Amino acid sequence: MLHLETIDPPTLELLKRIMQIPEFSGVNLVGGTSLALQIGHRKSIDLDLFGQVDLDDYQYTTVLKPFESVRLINRTINIKTFLINQIKVDFVNYPYAWLQPCQTIDGIRLAARSDIAAMKMAAITGRGTKKDFIDIVALLDEFSLENMLRFYRQKFPDGSEFMVLKSLTYFEDAEGEQAPVMLKKMDWAAVKRRVITETKNYLDSRAGQSGH
CATH class of the missing domain: 3.30.460.40 (Beta Polymerase; domain 2)
Known part of the structure; x- marks a missing residue:
């Protein structure tokens, strides 16, 4: 539906x-x-x-x-x-x-949501919009960040995960933009907190794996 x-x-x-x-x-x-x-x-x-x-x-x-x-x-x-x-x-x-x-x-x-997730990861490496970050947080309710990055690597073998991770916590371009009309409660400050937390957790888990 x-x-x-x-x-x-x-x-x-x-x-x-x-x-x-x-x-x-x-x-x-x-x-x-x-x-x-x-x-x-x-x-x-x-x-x-x-x-x-x-x-x-x-x-x-x-x-x-x-x-x-x-x-x-x-x-x-x-x-x-x-x-x-x-x-x-x-x-x-x-x-x-x-x-x-x-x-x-x-x-x-x-398009399947896995494809949309991969494309949103790619989109923020150019210029992350407020809508992109809101969509990423909505997708994080379905997929882990680890899976979303895996979709990105599968779809864009020539892409840069490093650039995605760097862009995930760069909000300056999006700050001045008008937010879309939300139908599910989600404020901009909470969106940023969620993305920062998920990115930090992913990087910490990667560091833990490489430390073994």
Whole structure:
């Protein structure tokens, strides 16, 4: 069952329409919106669609023509960001394998939470947002930090666990940001305390193992 209270009805309708388009059959919903729909912890407003999608600008224009309002706001080789009906949508041609099969609920293809955990670990090494840390704490209710780091290593063999651990307790970029609307009680100070404690416990356990 999806937690439909986490996204606005127009966003849900847009997501379902995109999921039905054959050219986007290789993409899955990832990130905070996918996690929110699965566990119901907070509101989310953007759509992050990752997977196999290799369209040029003209093909995107053609495929998205049926939508009422479409504007390309950013593009790189593998990432196209659109405002579709005033909703921000990222299409990412994504080379990394999925750790677990995505599940389809109500016509929406959702990345597994292990994949979302790995991707959140990767996200904070760039610039950790308040939403990223909140999502990580929500995931810590299901997975240990040790397991989340294992997912990260499996998904990103070329990644740096050292950078993840360093980034886990670096909150400066996130401090000034507005917090998302929470549906489960969670304040920012408690989020930081939880992440710091979990990171310290993990590092202490690693030090203990290497001391034997």
